[in-house]
Amino acid sequence: MSDAYPDHWEADVVLADGGTAHIRPIRGSDADLLRAFYARLSPESIYYRFFSPRPRLSDREVEHFTNVDHDDRVALIVTIGDAMVAVVRYDKIADEPGTAEVAFLVEDAHQGRGLGSVLLEHVAAAARERKVRRFVAHVLPDNRRMTKVFRDAGYRARQRFEDGIIQLVLDLEPTETSLEVMAAREHRAESRSIQRLLFPRSVAVVGASREAHSVGQTVLRNLLTGDFTGPVYPVHPTANAVAGVRAYTTVLDVPDEVDLAVVAVRAEAVHEVVEQCAGKGVHGLVVVSSGFGETGAEGRARQQELVRLARAHGMRVVGPNCLGIANTDPSVRLNATLAPTMPGRGPLGFFSQSGALGIAILQSAAERGLGLSTFVSAGNRADVSGNDLMQYWEEDPATGGILLYLESIGNPRKFTRLARRICRAKPIVAVKSGRSTQGVPLGHAARALSLPDHAVSALFAQAGVIRVDDLDELFDVAQLLAYQPLPAGDRLAIIDNSDSLGLLAQDAAVALGLAPRDPVDLGPRARAADYEKALSDALADDSVDAVFALFAPPTIGEIDPDVPAVISRLARQSGKPVLATYLGAKGMPTELRVPAPDGMPAAGSVPSYPAPEDAVRALAYVTRYALWRQRPQGRLPEVEGVDRDRARTLVERLLDDAEGPITATADQAADLLACYGITVGGADGRGVATRIVTMEDPSFGAVVSFGLSDVTAALLDDRAYRLAPLTDVEAADLVRAIRTAPLLFGHHGTEPVDVAALEHLLLRVSRLADDLPEVSRLELDHIHADRTGATVGTVSLRLARPVGPRPELGPRRLPTPPTTR
Template sequence: MSVYALESVFRPSAVALVGASPRPRSLGRLVLQQLREGGFAGAVGLVNPRYPHIDDLPSVDRLAALPFVPELVIIATPPNDVVATARDAADRGAKAAIVLTRDMGEGSDSYNAALGRLARERGLRILGPNCLGVIAPHARLFASFAAHAPAKGDLALISQSGAVAAGMLEWSRPRGIGFSAVVSVGDAVDVDFADLLDYFAVDRHTRAILLYVEHIRDARKFLSAARAAARAKPVVVVKPGRHARRADTMTHAAALATPDAVYDAAFRRAGLLRVHALDELFAAAETLSHLHIPQGKRLAVMTNGVGVGKLALDRLIEMGGERAELGASTMDRLDRVLPNGWSRRNAVDVLGDADGARYAEALDALLDDSASDAVLVMHVPTVLSAPRDTAAAVASVLAKRRDDRPRKPALAAWVGDDAAARRVLGATGIPVFESEADAVRGFMYLVRHREVQHALMETPPSLPDDVVADVGAARAVVESALADGRAWLDPAAVEQLFAAYAIPLARGIPCADAEAAGAAAQPWLAEGGAVAVKVWSVDIPHKSEVDGVRLGLASAEAVRAAAHTVLARARALRPDARIDGVTVHPMVVRPKARELIAGIADDPTFGPVLVFGRGGTAVELIDDVALALPPLDLRLAHELIGRTRVSRLLKAYRDVPAADERAIALLLVKLAQMAADIPELSSVDVNPLLADGDGVIALDARVGIAPVRRLHRGRGHPRFAIFPYPSEWERSITLANGTAALVRPVRPEDDGMFRRFFEKVSAEDLRLRFFSAVRHFSHEFIARLTQLDYARSIALAAIDPASGEMLGAVRLLADANYDTGEYGIMVRSDLKGAGLGWRLMRIMIEYAAWLGLRTVEGQVLRENTTMLAMCRELGFAVTTDPDDATVAIVRLQVTGGPPGRD
């Protein structure tokens, strides 16, 4: 239900507390005390049949006896009373409930399961159970048993753990950090992370969102909401369990795709900035929300103490940043404003006697230098320095540049206990850190945020242009193996599967025994080549564990002997394994190739995950690997490669030519597409994958298969956590005046196209569409229209093929349960009467039916008679909005396609 009725959780008009109690230290007593101390202005009703009064407040025996309708009900009763109490709340007209009770059980017969069913059936939003409650300082709502209420602020904290949320509140109090809201989700039988992300993404009191995540249940819903929220404002996440490992993995790729590594890849793809400690949550949020994002990772440092400057640059390089090289013109300018003896390099040492004027002139020069992406201003107290005057000079420079476009970010590190200097700098919006290490970490928050935002903007197509695959042949291979009850493809089937996607694979011939192996090797041996013999067993995932590989065999006798030895050792070491024989392969001699690994691992939460890194038998010990969620395009594939250490070895060095990185990236895209086309793939291990200047070739591959287990609701791939760009919804239409138009899903790069479109829409049409006069379209507003997550939202733009101009667009946003979708439509004012709105509405309704929605609805101003007439003709029912008589609610029951004319 996403944000439905969440306003009633955070800004209710009236509250009831069921389980209120006068007993000291009881949950009902603590929450009542906090509610009153928080200063909630609305009505508060108490429900407890054992007490007619609690303190100086009356109490009633049941919700129905309250003299008002509580918008929010707080439940602090024993577990066996919770479901009945929630049902009473729904009967009384409450819109939401916070359940503080714990020990509600698990499984289909538990109280938790019954409570979740009630929430869906009655439309009652339920937060919890087993949660800390909700604190909304701007609404003076303290519906929690946390020890202290936080100050008002603009950070929203969403925690899976009530204890962590309470601890973070206590940590933040002496530091003066305020919140727009604090909420713990607890068991999350209804309201979950995704719902809250959707809510705070548009909450005007929230500048940044902080998450403490232990696990995610619905990956697609979470990522859909996270991607939308991260496009609107910074979202910072911390997650424990970084060193957990999977047990009984059958492939290297699965072993490398640890649970935490998969979460890390998911957070990166969603545009979330991950940090690894609770205090870093606040530091990252402060930095991201006050500074512009830099264009790169080159940092210039200026300081009055060159030692701390060098330490800062050391830390910068360790964290993946780059030391900026000062431009020639900047060097000349600094020579003019700094005394002899300055460092003449980055870090810029302005010397220990620098005053505010010298700092200001040097900072001006560095801010103008195009060779750096950000500036770190550092100050160390000396007997010759004036920290506060210097801070004021730096603040003055930055204040004058406040309107610069683009605005280069600046950070400060003021070493020493000078709160006044920090306040002067903080007033300009510049983050001030206590040490060079903290300041560099703050800069790298910006760099990493930029990286994840770039990944967030990627919307790979359903069918990448670089991949031409024989999907039918590939599916036939997998379906045949599944029909035979196999969980692993045999070598011949792997060859056929890889051939369908044009993935180079060293040929292997399956042989039942040593004699067959000798015969199979003969053609290669006759040409003067050598062969390799490998054990063939689906039960032995890692051949090296049984010494199951022999290389460089140059005679039939050597092949037979090797096969005999390999089989004997495998049977001795793994008597439980089914051993089908050996496979014989020609030796691939590429002396300057790099050994890599590529594959697909199956994560129980996020589904297929792409794995890439350094390969070989010691791949898990080396642990040089990066992960990404499909779908993948070439840019994302190159970014995946670049996150590994082995990527440096792919470059040319000494007499070794560079490897063909595009061939590696294309192979990763093909694996991602294979996972998209064949949901039955449970694992793929390509190790080793050789890469050199001539391309790539897989020397060994292992493919696991299983019947599809759907992970995600809604249409699309049953196991992909991220919905690909729906290129199948691109089509051509003809308007009533004979004009042709291309209709396609909106992409993130359509920002400029939308701006030009709105210039051709009249003020009156804008008012009818947005229900108020619109004079300015902010970047954030346009981003919400163009940066879509296709799992739940779609916008289809009609475009003039000749000019590229947008003619109109229709959008549809489905709720999280894929039950109802809300639409919006706008056509350029000079195109009214051409039938474009009608055609876009029909395509939208067709899409809603494909998505599986039961209802499409929208709000239309009563005075917009043209839109209302079209809706009636399309079969929409039109009713008056009960909350606003000037607005009509239009609603269509989707039955596989709209009625009406062609």
């Protein structure tokens, strides 16, 4: 038994309607909280819980319910603000080891918000930690909501009907279905929480100043000049009006409901403002104020308290120290930012962590004529993150592509999981700064990445993310993805009126892995009719996947004004991507647009690049993404000869006998590998020596790397990385991803090795790494591969207790900002 308070069971969660709440174990001091909660319950809810009328709880019952040992008797409560709104408890059944009876109670006003399902996830995780393997629940037949919570959870369940009561038995071992259900609920909840921020019916600007060019007045004026469709309420402690709009002393004085509050007061005053917003029932906060985590220890503490207080009262937070948020949807027209320029409507969602850089980003997008659906600058990213926005954009019909400027990644494993799914339908283009250091800007609620940058790039590529080097490349790629179809392959036709430009384009295409045909040079006197014939021929050619049209100012004669109309018309009629270098223009020139009703580019508009190399580079990025989408996703094959139960027992025994992390002996490591059908020893030194390493990375989880086992490969750091578990396709890709891979396939007449044996070994090793997070590092070295197979020469194994379950296996929770940096 353990009476110690399990503070790691505490969690902030997002509910089904997008609001937030706090889950924690019950405490002995919660007696008054429990009484107040019980007094708000309807007779029906009480009857469903206790199977009889019970208008009040006795003092003895309150004492019993609030004092638990967090082992045999466990209770978790949900709080919103200062009120308890739900409770779940289990009691172990003495004569049935591994079994506990579970019961839920949710306040009537909060039923239908997903509290039951999220509580079941958390209490099940707590139960598994306490060696409980199954729950028994007794439910009245009329209590359909509770029955649905159990049945929809995805656990293996059995039920029987006896004496007018349904008895449900749930096996708590996570199943594929239960994990899918949990991920789907997380997706819907996080998406809804972002929708509430981006589609407010009303906005209050707290700190709306009468001083020109101040932060508060800038946001207020941008909301007003942007023609926000709802009411805007300036909040100022003394002014009667700001920018010609009636002002209120506090947000509590606003006579109507407030959905979104933009906070632009000094950092020391934010806490009071958040409390007032909580009292007003505000749904979300955009904190543009600085003076938080970016300033040092005191600011970090202030930032943590901001997030804690907001989440406790049901609010998500964008920021602090951010530029703001924008939504170009005509039904809302929200510009709650500090940016003087806002792009028009378009199909791209943009997430930026940098507030200062956000202004330049929006300016660049507008100058290019590139339209955005929504824009969010997260600043210190204390709460709302890129992962949240990705959840929203995945389902948003107005967003066809996602652009990310990332300075840190709060939950990289979740990021890659989401990206892997989203990129099958919508492209994600990302700039990840900090390549040289993998550090995190001061104030960001995230840890630094421990993997080398090229490993991070490999994991992004595995998930389908288009990682570019800088913002110019990001916009170059974005303007092609936004308005042109994806290419079917890498075959490129080049049409020009300058042979020099055509040759530059061809050279760039070859260098970037494309397959260009010889340029079709129309000469400096080329007219619209010449371009029409050449473009029509290229677009009709089945051996062409994309067309690049170059039109430079002619050295002889005048510019034919009909050339861009021809390029635009033929591109619109074709199912192949067309891009251009048109008179050195950058972005979406008016002459090449298919105009939407508001004048912004629509689908079929042709992007232009000032230099051929820029255009070809963008096309190369897009082509690699298109080919990734075409490739089969692969499957997780059944690996024969695996004994997971024995492997788990071995690991538990080794760690139980040690006080901390251990390095296993060669025999112990060989025993564990044998559980996965891997034999160590017997290598005779023939063939090519390779090396496989797995590590339990604190950010990404189980990562597998592959390379040759020699000094040159180590010197060049020629290793390829993938997330575990590997599919059969990913195992094949991993072997071929290293630069020295030709040595495995008979380079310069050498004998090819049994590559299938290496792939099979990778599948087994990756399955081990995925099954056992206690395997902090496993190295298989001198794996000698020849035409007859692959034999493991040496092995080293390090084991350590993981800090909590992997996020995708644990219950849903919002990340907790780190307390130190």
